[in-house]
Amino acid sequence: MQTYIAILRGINVSGANKIKMDDLRARLTDLGFQNVKTYIQSGNVIFDYKPIDPLVLAKKLQQKIKEEYSYKVPVIVAGAEELKQVIINNPFLKERNEDPGKLHVTFLAEPANDENMSKIDASGYLPDEFKINGKEVYLFCPNGYGRTKLTNNFFESKLKVTATTRNWKTVNTLLNMAYEQ
Numbered sequence: 001m002q003t004y005i006a007i008l009r010g011i012n013v014s015g016a017n018k019i020k021m022d023d024l025r026a027r028l029t030d031l032g033f034q035n036v037k038t039y040i041q042s043g044n045v046i047f048d049y050k051p052i053d054p055l056v057l058a059k060k061l062q063q064k065i066k067e068e069y070s071y072k073v074p075v076i077v078a079g080a081e082e083l084k085q086v087i088i089n090n091p092f093l094k095e096r097n098e099d100p101g102k103l104h105v106t107f108l109a110e111p112a113n114d115e116n117m118s119k120i121d122a123s124g125y126l127p128d129e130f131k132i133n134g135k136e137v138y139l140f141c142p143n144g145y146g147r148t149k150l151t152n153n154f155f156e157s158k159l160k161v162t163a164t165t166r167n168w169k170t171v172n173t174l175l176n177m178a179y180e181q
Contacts (some may be wrong), residue, residue: 001034001048001050002049002051002080003035003047003048003080003179004050004077004080005044005046005078005175006046006050006058006075007044007046007076007164008043008044008045008061008065008075009073009119009152009164009171010043010074011041011042011043011071011073015061017069017071017073019069021038022040024155028047028061028064031060031061033048033049037177038178039170039173039174040170043171044166044170045061046177046178054077054079054082058075058076058109059075061075061077062074074163076108076109076162076163076164078135080175083178086105086136087172088177089136090103090105090138090168091133092131093128094142100169102140102141102144103136103140103144103167104139104166104167105136105138105139105140105171106134106136106137106138106139106165106167107135108135108137108155108159108161109161110135112132112159112160114162116159116160117132120159125148126144128140128148128150130150137150137155145167152165
């Protein structure tokens with residue numbers, strides 16, 4: 001068994017796409033997921049499953065949610081070790097020691113291609129900053145994420161990949177929960 005973290009986008013936000021986490025846990029257990037845990041109501045799931053491509057797991061989760069709740073929800077899945085590397089590699093902490101309360105990670109379903117990445121002029125969004133590293137976009141938003149233009153929709157339109165964002169506290173909590181499995 002391997003521990004995975006699934007991040008669902010747009011669950012229980014402003015009254016839309018309502019899913020009770022205890023119900024979600026039960027339905028995912030029906031899929032054969034083990035030790036299913038959730039964190040807060042916004043669609044963060046930790047579970048154990050046989051080793052498999054995270055993209056395959058994401059599609060499996062999307063299909064189950066569509067079948068059970070009639071919602072089309074983007075899902076991104078990462079292994080616990082992958083999430084550990086996300087935390088270790090945050091350039092805003094490694095290189096500059098920024099305030100963790102101003103940090104976020106936008107998770108991409110797959111790495112963006114170089115052509116799409118080259119079309120984004122990072123200097124055009126200051127004081128907000130971002131650095132793309134593989135399937136992660138590290139964000140530093142000194143005035144808060146609620147005021148940035150560097151949203152999921154921004155990165156999806158520019159990079160042409162599915163994206164969802166979590167704050168730094170949530171990313172760390174998800175990793176801690178994964179290692180408690």
